[in-house]
Amino acid sequence: MPNSNPRQVAFAILKEIDRRDTYTDVALNRGLSGAKLARVDRGLVTELVYGVVRRRRSLDALIGQFARKPIEEQPADLRLIFHLGLYQLRYLDQIPAPAVVHTTVELAKNNGLRGLSGVVNGVLRQYMRSPGDPLKLPDPVAQRLAMLHSYPDWIVEKWLTQLGETETQQLCEWFNRPPTLDLRVNIHKVSVAEVETAFQEAGISVERLPYSPQGLRLLKKVGAVQQLPGFEQGWWSIQDGSAQLVGYLVDPQPGEVVIDACAAPGGKTTHLAELMGDRGTIWGCDRQHSRLKKAIQNAQRLDLHSIKTLVADLREIGDFSVKGDRVLVDAPCSGLGTLHRHADARWRQSPESIEQLSVLQQELLEKAASWVKPGGILVYSTCTLDPQENEQVIGRFLDQNPQWRIVPVRSRQRCPALSPEPLAPLSTPEGWIKIWPHRHQMDGFFMVRLQSSQESI
Numbered sequence: 001m002p003n004s005n006p007r008q009v010a011f012a013i014l015k016e017i018d019r020r021d022t023y024t025d026v027a028l029n030r031g032l033s034g035a036k037l038a039r040v041d042r043g044l045v046t047e048l049v050y051g052v053v054r055r056r057r058s059l060d061a062l063i064g065q066f067a068r069k070p071i072e073e074q075p076a077d078l079r080l081i082f083h084l085g086l087y088q089l090r091y092l093d094q095i096p097a098p099a100v101v102h103t104t105v106e107l108a109k110n111n112g113l114r115g116l117s118g119v120v121n122g123v124l125r126q127y128m129r130s131p132g133d134p135l136k137l138p139d140p141v142a143q144r145l146a147m148l149h150s151y152p153d154w155i156v157e158k159w160l161t162q163l164g165e166t167e168t169q170q171l172c173e174w175f176n177r178p179p180t181l182d183l184r185v186n187i188h189k190v191s192v193a194e195v196e197t198a199f200q201e202a203g204i205s206v207e208r209l210p211y212s213p214q215g216l217r218l219l220k221k222v223g224a225v226q227q228l229p230g231f232e233q234g235w236w237s238i239q240d241g242s243a244q245l246v247g248y249l250v251d252p253q254p255g256e257v258v259i260d261a262c263a264a265p266g267g268k269t270t271h272l273a274e275l276m277g278d279r280g281t282i283w284g285c286d287r288q289h290s291r292l293k294k295a296i297q298n299a300q301r302l303d304l305h306s307i308k309t310l311v312a313d314l315r316e317i318g319d320f321s322v323k324g325d326r327v328l329v330d331a332p333c334s335g336l337g338t339l340h341r342h343a344d345a346r347w348r349q350s351p352e353s354i355e356q357l358s359v360l361q362q363e364l365l366e367k368a369a370s371w372v373k374p375g376g377i378l379v380y381s382t383c384t385l386d387p388q389e390n391e392q393v394i395g396r397f398l399d400q401n402p403q404w405r406i407v408p409v410r411s412r413q414r415c416p417a418l419s420p421e422p423l424a425p426l427s428t429p430e431g432w433i434k435i436w437p438h439r440h441q442m443d444g445f446f447m448v449r450l451q452s453s454q455e456s457i
């Protein structure tokens with residue numbers, strides 16, 4: 001029989017994530033589809049699962065402080081039950097504390113831990129009775145911020161080097177907030193004002209994005225995006241404001257040949273086609289066939305016909321059949337700029353995985369550079385904030401390929417049908433764009449435009 005107790009459903013989902021190392025969003029979708037829950041309870045399950053995964057480090061530290069046995073010696077299920085109880089007490093204010101204690105003790109009893117239900121009761125009550133913030137923090141700044149906001153030390157250390165303490169604290173807080181949802185209006189079909197009006201008529205509040213002339217941000221949570229006005233008609237795509245900026249940096253012109261070397265699922269490929277008025281050719285390449293199929297479906301929904309696709313590992317393609325006026329490498333990366341969207345990403349990456357990714361990124365950039373027409377444009381972008389995947393990849397590429405240079409964003413870049421020019425205020429003195437979420441209220445992104453020193457276009 002489908003489960004109708006939200007805490008039991010959340011517990012089962014967390015168990016699957018814990019035991020099978022399932023991705024959080026996959027386990028959540030599966031768990032919710034097998035349950036029979038009211039809308040409000042589905043919301044609670046989502047909050048509990050994402051929250052517990054995200055705040056694991058802080059929650060473990062609290063268990064370490066209040067339980068008699070160290071965390072490694074606790075039964076795995078007991079640890080999850082502590083997590084659920086402590087998360088509600090610490091981070092949710094809509095559930096009265098006695099109700100949290102009662103439901104968490106019941107959860108222990110109903111899941112084979114009746115003998116330990118007194119321990120659960122004791123730990124939660126100790127937490128409630130402690131004055132001030134019970135979480136004891138270490139002195140060194142990186143460990144302190146990492147434990148308080150629940151990140152691995154190495155990520156916080158990287159941010160501290162780039163930002164200093166105050167901004168690192170702001171960034172840590174930002175990535176623990178629920179993600180925003182942005183739309184990119186398909187200006188090939190409809191105007192931003194028309195979409196804005198359709199949403200307002202449906203009682204859904206939106207606001208314009210400051211840096212993206214095609215962008216609208218939804219101001220409240222909505223249900224299934226497919227039900228929103230204009231989805232079926234291809235009026236818009238879901239794309240964060242910062243990802244939209246990549247299209248403007250490529251700045252494709254009608255009639256050109258553009259190669260999107262890491263294209264799936266086509267968020268930027270379709271944007272390029274929109275900016276070109278669907279005139280010209282866009283090659284969308286990716287090694288993942290299933291993800292590339294989504295790009296084709298998206299292009300069909302958006303009524304874009306200038307996109308061709310190629311399934312291949314970039315590194316194994318000899319020479320591309322055509323050269324591009326512009327080539328985009330939206331590289332696979334650690335995603336450290338989108339940690340708010342992926343609750344488990346902070347635990348899945350490591351200094352070693354970043355090192356491996358930077359080698360791949362370098363290879364992809366080198367290969368894609370050979371597909372650019374003389375004097376053409378090459379854009380490199382990632383949704384990570386790690387210099388090893390960004391600035392250092394570009395630095396090495398320029399060292400090894402002295403004929404290439406960075407082309408800073410001009411204050412008047414050509415963007416047909418669009419004004420004002422969105423990118424100039426975001427450009428750094430080095431010539432690239434690095435979006436810091438806590439400064440710009442968008443996903444973290446890095447993007448840079450390069451040109452070889454031949455006749456420019």
Ligand SMILES: C[S@@+](CC[C@H](N)C(=O)[O-])C[C@H]1O[C@@H](n2cnc3c(N)ncnc32)[C@H](O)[C@@H]1O
Pocket residue numbers: 261262263264265266267268269285286287288291312313314315330331332333
């Ligand atoms: C950041 S995602 C691209 C997102 C896409 N540009 C968008 O906006 O929707 C990176 C993509 O690179 C692809 N990729 C990774 N390694 C590759 C390789 N060696 N050759 C081709 N594609 C690769 C992945 O399959 C993934 O779809």
